[in-house]
Amino acid sequence: MAELLNQIIPDVVARSDQLWRAFWETIQMVGISGAISLVLGIPYGVLLFTTREGGVLQNRPVNFILGRVCDFFRSIPFILLAILLLGLSRLVVGVAIGVRGAIIPLVFGTVPFLGRQTESALAEVPAGLIEAAEAIGSSPWEIIWRVYLREAVPGITRGVTITIVSLINFTAVAGTLGAGGLGNFAIMYGHSKNLPQITWTVILIIVVLVSAVQFVGGYIAKKATH
Amino acid sequence: MIRLEHVSKRFEAGGQTVEAVKDVSLHIEKGSIAGIIGFSGAGKSTLARCVNLLERPTEGRVIVGGSELTALSGRQLREKRKKIGMIFQHFNLFASRTVYGNVAYPLRGSGRSKKEIEDKVKPLLELVGLSDKADAYPSQLSGGQKQRVAIARALASDPEVLLSDEATSALDPETTQSILRLLKEVNRALGVTILIITHEMQVIKEICSQVYVMEGGRIVEQGDVFQVFAVPRQAVTRRFVDSTSHLSRIQELLDDPARPIKLNPGDYLFRLNYLERSTSEALISNISRRFELDVNILLGSIELIDGNPLGGLVVVAGGGHDKIAAAAEYLSKRNVQVEVISHG
Numbered sequence: 001m002a003e004l005l006n007q008i009i010p011d012v013v014a015r016s017d018q019l020w021r022a023f024w025e026t027i028q029m030v031g032i033s034g035a036i037s038l039v040l041g042i043p044y045g046v047l048l049f050t051t052r053e054g055g056v057l058q059n060r061p062v063n064f065i066l067g068r069v070c071d072f073f074r075s076i077p078f079i080l081l082a083i084l085l086l087g088l089s090r091l092v093v094g095v096a097i098g099v100r101g102a103i104i105p106l107v108f109g110t111v112p113f114l115g116r117q118t119e120s121a122l123a124e125v126p127a128g129l130i131e132a133a134e135a136i137g138s139s140p141w142e143i144i145w146r147v148y149l150r151e152a153v154p155g156i157t158r159g160v161t162i163t164i165v166s167l168i169n170f171t172a173v174a175g176t177l178g179a180g181g182l183g184n185f186a187i188m189y190g191h192s193k194n195l196p197q198i199t200w201t202v203i204l205i206i207v208v209l210v211s212a213v214q215f216v217g218g219y220i221a222k223k224a225t226h
Numbered sequence: 227m228i229r230l231e232h233v234s235k236r237f238e239a240g241g242q243t244v245e246a247v248k249d250v251s252l253h254i255e256k257g258s259i260a261g262i263i264g265f266s267g268a269g270k271s272t273l274a275r276c277v278n279l280l281e282r283p284t285e286g287r288v289i290v291g292g293s294e295l296t297a298l299s300g301r302q303l304r305e306k307r308k309k310i311g312m313i314f315q316h317f318n319l320f321a322s323r324t325v326y327g328n329v330a331y332p333l334r335g336s337g338r339s340k341k342e343i344e345d346k347v348k349p350l351l352e353l354v355g356l357s358d359k360a361d362a363y364p365s366q367l368s369g370g371q372k373q374r375v376a377i378a379r380a381l382a383s384d385p386e387v388l389l390s391d392e393a394t395s396a397l398d399p400e401t402t403q404s405i406l407r408l409l410k411e412v413n414r415a416l417g418v419t420i421l422i423i424t425h426e427m428q429v430i431k432e433i434c435s436q437v438y439v440m441e442g443g444r445i446v447e448q449g450d451v452f453q454v455f456a457v458p459r460q461a462v463t464r465r466f467v468d469s470t471s472h473l474s475r476i477q478e479l480l481d482d483p484a485r486p487i488k489l490n491p492g493d494y495l496f497r498l499n500y501l502e503r504s505t506s507e508a509l510i511s512n513i514s515r516r517f518e519l520d521v522n523i524l525l526g527s528i529e530l531i532d533g534n535p536l537g538g539l540v541v542v543a544g545g546g547h548d549k550i551a552a553a554a555e556y557l558s559k560r561n562v563q564v565e566v567i568s569h570g
Binding site for chain 2: 126128129131132133134135136137138139142146147150151153224226
């Protein structure tokens with residue numbers, strides 16, 4: 001096996017240690033910023049949706065502010081957002097480079113995205129169910145916990161899946177700014193040193209990673225649909 | 227049990243004001259089954275939703291079980307809503323929960339133990355005949371079964387009132403019958419006051435004792451079901467009465483160029499409407515014997531409401547003008563309205 005790989009992609013095998021480290025960095029970036037984004041993004045989406053006109057927490061000003069903030073961050077291309085947030089990153093985590101330095105820009109890029117995904121997942125919950133819950137005497141918070149978040153599990157799972165895929169994308173961009181990870185590895189060797197084997201190998205790994213995320217997400221969404 | 231006082235509901239939409247409910251007052255007694263009937267757009271669903279304040283009336287007071295809902299705070303209103311069950315046309319079951327989970331929903335989150343919840347849910351599932359479906363999801367059920375689950379869910383918090391908003395409108399006639407039987411049973415066994423919203427005359431006839439006819443946001447006619455439908459005063463009520471009777475088909479038959487109905491000279495074509503609770507005697511054979519008439523029944527539509535026949539007959543009578551006039555008078559005295567449709 002090792003022999004075979006050495007024959008096909010000698011440039012990669014020669015740097016397998018770095019590749020392995022880059023892979024691990026990508027997983028860390030996706031894992032940490034993904035976890036933070038879930039914790040912040042889903043409640044953000046819940047508020048975006050429920051403060052809408054006619055929502056259970058209807059609140060015009062709050063909805064307006066949340067919506068504009070969301071659109072602001074979503075409209076900035078991630079590479080510019082990352083540059084913009086370098087200062088903040090230095091302030092909060094002490095560094096602006098490496099895996100730790102990438103977390104803040106990744107979270108800022110991901111939370112608004114997941115917020116909108118969650119918002120549209122909640123919008124798919126039939127209005128009749130909310131009405132039924134209100135008629136039963138459920139409070140707005142009960143409706144959020146026991147109806148929206150529960151009924152929207154398949155939709156939110158799909159949203160989270162798309163978000164993680166785009167997060168993997170973002171980490172590659174962050175890599176070019178010195179965050180490490182697979183993106184950085186591909187740029188450093190594949191692009192700068194003109195080693196296409198490296199570029200293709202990284203692409204293959206990312207494709208496999210994305211497919212795995214898609215598969216797991218799809219499986220959970222399907223399991224949760226009754 | 228349910229008292230509405232001068233309730234109005236206006237909606238603002240695109241600069242236009244739509245008044246869905248206009249100055250409605252009504253009183254539904256404890257333990258009774260009342261119906262609100264109207265064509266779509268009559269405002270009946272909005273009115274029903276005003277009872278538990280899913281729609282807050284623009285004006286007027288809503289009083290259920292002695293407390294004025296329109297004066298309650300959000301929290302108090304939610305407590306009160308637990309005593310007002312509601313079922314819907316499209317069932318509105320939680321798709322992510324099993325049948326058991328749906329019925330248990332109103333009980334959870336209020337400090338009850340698992341055992342207490344189970345003791346409540348199981349008899350309810352038994353009552354609606356779905357004990358064997360406890361672990362099924364709503365998507366695996368038929369429409370009638372879904373509505374049964376919805377009824378069990380609505381009953382979980384021991385309501386005093388059950389609102390049924392077009393609950394049988396999405397069901398086939400047979401399933402409708404079984405749901406209506408269940409509602410009747412719920413009313414009888416648990417003493418729940420039921421308010422039924424429907425556009426189907428059949429539903430009203432089947433289980434309601436009181437009826438309110440709505441048109442254009444107003445209640446245009448009301449009273450006990452037999453009275454209202456025996457002597458409809460409003461055109462809209464008449465249309466509902468005709469919707470379950472085929473007596474109005476006589477006009478089509480008369481207009482038919484093939485002339486399926488032939489009247490001999492001296493024959494009269496009558497429509498007889500039963501007005502009062504009095505038609506248990508054999509009227510047709512009585513008049514044919516007493517007045518020596520030949521009476522031929524062409525169409526008949528008679529239903530029992532509260533055990534009294536309601537409806538009428540279309541008959542051809544022959545035997546001479548005087549005798550027929552005497553027979554008509556005889557019938558009128560027995561609270562049968564006689565209407566001459568045509569004569570030969």
